[in-house]
Amino acid sequence: MIIDLFHTRVDDLSLAQRRECFYRRMLAVRLCEERLLDLFTQGLVRGTVHTCLGQEACAIGVTSALDLARDIVCSNHRGHGHYLGYSGDFTGLIAEILGLSQGVCHGVGGSQHLHLRNLYTNGILGGMPPIAVGMALAEKRLNTGAVACIFLGDGAMAEGSCYEALNLAALWHAPVLFAVEQNQYAQTTHWSSQHAGSLQDRAPAFGVPTTVIDGNDVEAVYQTAGRLLAQMRTEGGPQMLFMNTYRLGPHSKGDDLRPPEEIAANRAVEPLKRLEDILGRDWCAEQHRQIATALDKTVNMLASEIK
Amino acid sequence: MSTFLQSLQTGLSEALSDDERVILLGEDIVDPYGGAFKVTKGLSTRFPGRVLSTPISEAGFTGVAAGMAIRGLRPVVEVMFGDFLTLCTDQLVNHISKFSLMYDGVSVPMVIRTAMGGGRGYGATHSQSLEKMYMGIPGLQVVAASLAHDPAALIRKAIDDQNPVLFIENKQLYPQQIIDALDREVSVEMRLDDASYPVAIAKNGSFGIPDVTIIAYGGASRAILSLMRRMSREEINIKAVFPSLLSAMPTTIFRAEVDASAPILIAEEGSAGFNWGSEVASTLYEVLLPALRAPIRRLAAKASVIPCAAHLEDSVLLTEEKIEMAVLDLIA
Numbered sequence: 001m002i003i004d005l006f007h008t009r010v011d012d013l014s015l016a017q018r019r020e021c022f023y024r025r026m027l028a029v030r031l032c033e034e035r036l037l038d039l040f041t042q043g044l045v046r047g048t049v050h051t052c053l054g055q056e057a058c059a060i061g062v063t064s065a066l067d068l069a070r071d072i073v074c075s076n077h078r079g080h081g082h083y084l085g086y087s088g089d090f091t092g093l094i095a096e097i098l099g100l101s102q103g104v105c106h107g108v109g110g111s112q113h114l115h116l117r118n119l120y121t122n123g124i125l126g127g128m129p130p131i132a133v134g135m136a137l138a139e140k141r142l143n144t145g146a147v148a149c150i151f152l153g154d155g156a157m158a159e160g161s162c163y164e165a166l167n168l169a170a171l172w173h174a175p176v177l178f179a180v181e182q183n184q185y186a187q188t189t190h191w192s193s194q195h196a197g198s199l200q201d202r203a204p205a206f207g208v209p210t211t212v213i214d215g216n217d218v219e220a221v222y223q224t225a226g227r228l229l230a231q232m233r234t235e236g237g238p239q240m241l242f243m244n245t246y247r248l249g250p251h252s253k254g255d256d257l258r259p260p261e262e263i264a265a266n267r268a269v270e271p272l273k274r275l276e277d278i279l280g281r282d283w284c285a286e287q288h289r290q291i292a293t294a295l296d297k298t299v300n301m302l303a304s305e306i307k
Numbered sequence: 308m309s310t311f312l313q314s315l316q317t318g319l320s321e322a323l324s325d326d327e328r329v330i331l332l333g334e335d336i337v338d339p340y341g342g343a344f345k346v347t348k349g350l351s352t353r354f355p356g357r358v359l360s361t362p363i364s365e366a367g368f369t370g371v372a373a374g375m376a377i378r379g380l381r382p383v384v385e386v387m388f389g390d391f392l393t394l395c396t397d398q399l400v401n402h403i404s405k406f407s408l409m410y411d412g413v414s415v416p417m418v419i420r421t422a423m424g425g426g427r428g429y430g431a432t433h434s435q436s437l438e439k440m441y442m443g444i445p446g447l448q449v450v451a452a453s454l455a456h457d458p459a460a461l462i463r464k465a466i467d468d469q470n471p472v473l474f475i476e477n478k479q480l481y482p483q484q485i486i487d488a489l490d491r492e493v494s495v496e497m498r499l500d501d502a503s504y505p506v507a508i509a510k511n512g513s514f515g516i517p518d519v520t521i522i523a524y525g526g527a528s529r530a531i532l533s534l535m536r537r538m539s540r541e542e543i544n545i546k547a548v549f550p551s552l553l554s555a556m557p558t559t560i561f562r563a564e565v566d567a568s569a570p571i572l573i574a575e576e577g578s579a580g581f582n583w584g585s586e587v588a589s590t591l592y593e594v595l596l597p598a599l600r601a602p603i604r605r606l607a608a609k610a611s612v613i614p615c616a617a618h619l620e621d622s623v624l625l626t627e628e629k630i631e632m633a634v635l636d637l638i639a
Contacts, residue, residue, distance in 0.1 A: 115410035134374020164367025
């Protein structure tokens with residue numbers, strides 16, 4: 001049921017239908033992340049998990065705009081939403097994090113190291129952008145028409161390799177979408193405490209056009225990503241989609257030192273809440289019930305295998 | 308007759324010619340410059356669009372090459388000086404070497420060629436032999452050609468390898484002649500190790516048990532082969548074993564080719580301690596004890612910086628004279 005939800009082509013839908021579809025996709029990601037945190041609390045997850053609570057619109061908006069049959073997705077340590085948006089494979093992700101053989105990487109990868117078809121995540125910040133540029137250049141040289149999308153955050157933008165990647169992408173006209181999730185925090189450090197100057201003004205200095213949007217507005221993310229991707233397919237070259245959002249959860253687990261009032265203020269504008277005002281509380285509650293039931297079934301089945 | 312440099316040029320040219328997927332990347336590698344050591348000279352002219360000069364972004368272009376390799380190309384990266392590999396290390400350790408081990412169906416068939424070694428007065432940051440730092444990384448092959456190998460064949464083998472390969476070129480080898488079959492003083496036989504990389508077995512005469520067996524690789528072959536020629540005139544029998552794959556031990560070949568009754572010398576140009584020789588010695592002890600007659604002797608550069616001035620540089624690096632003294636000491 002949940003997988004089918006991710007296999008619908010959203011560009012064929014009306015705005016109202018698409019809104020419902022996006023809501024359900026984002027909700028599925030949110031509920032999956034919450035269940036992963038629960039499993040962690042129960043001691044069933046080894047190592048760590050980094051959840052994307054609050055950033056679901058970035059993951060769903062961008063992956064819904066990609067041509068998943070051929071495009072490439074590169075991602076980072078906070079990649080569950082990207083993985084689910086790309087694949088709809090909840091079982092493969094949850095099993096992977098639980099260390100089970102039916103996990104997408106058979107338990108080798110865990111939360112941070114995922115690969116399926118054309119999706120690749122890795123746990124080193126700033127390590128994947130140059131690789132995404134190389135992948136895009138290979139696709140260009142092999143004439144597949146595919147582009148590469150690399151998700152990165154404000155934290156990774158302090159790594160030098162990001163700028164080497166931006167320079168090379170622009171210099172060699174690589175069709176790469178730099179999808180920046182400005183979630184405000186690198187672990188516990190606010191972005192303004194680790195960056196001088198403006199993040200969104202950096203890529204244009206390399207000749208990489210940058211579009212800044214509200215990353216909590218899933219339709220805006222989808223529309224803008226779609227426009228940039230279309231432009232990349234016809235004109236080539238890189239683009240940056242700079243999405244302002246907020247990480248509602250802790251960096252990983254139990255390491256949240258932010259003022260509660262700041263988090264509360266951001267809860268009022270988070271992506272699901274926004275759509276709830278439009279879609280209606282009752283309809284949303286029903287979706288919540290349906291998806292939670294389906295997810296719980298999957299989670300319980302997988303969790304029982306490790307007990 | 309061919310120099311080490313000409314042979315490498317030939318190998319790269321053939322690879323570009325035979326395989327459309329091969330692409331070269333590196334700093335200043337296009338014509339007319341053709342790379343700091345001229346290994347790619349002429350190739351950008353012969354293969355337009357397939358030899359790309361990069362910015363001075365070692366981490367960046369190493370990652371770009373990795374992405375290309377994962378998606379179906381066969382990139383060959385030149386890192387101008389091996390000392391600059393430190394800048395590529397995150398890509399090598401945390402990305403390139405890991406992907407095929409972590410992810411089903413993913414391979415990263417790429418080659419990183421780099422010029423290592425001293426002897427040219429370039430000083431502390433342009434003279435090192437840092438390959439020992441990369442030999443203990445699962446998933447990464449470290450390969451070096453010696454003057455007893457066929458560098459053209461070896462670079463082509465590295466390009467065809469499904470695994471990522473760090474290919475070490477000692478910069479003092481570039482102008483040297485590689486050994487050919489007509490050589491009257493040193494004969495070479497080739498054996499293949501378990502990964503099918505060639506191990507060159509060189510002898511400076513016709514003998515059964517040598518007076519000394521020297522085990523070495525890459526750049527050290529220059530001094531060792533020169534010494535073997537001189538010692539053949541003095542009827543000192545030396546057998547030299549030059550593996551080309553450094554990151555795995557050719558245990559079967561050691562067992563077959565290294566005689567426990569003759570003294571063993573391991574020589575390398577990298578700094579002393581925690582090096583290739585440590586692993587070779589350990590492997591040989593496992594293979595040869597208790598038949599081994601004498602402790603294995605190891606030679607390497609001093610664990611220090613490599614100075615610029617010639618006399619100071621010689622005092623730090625492995626030299627023919629130091630190898631000769633060790634050999635004479637072992638047979639005394």
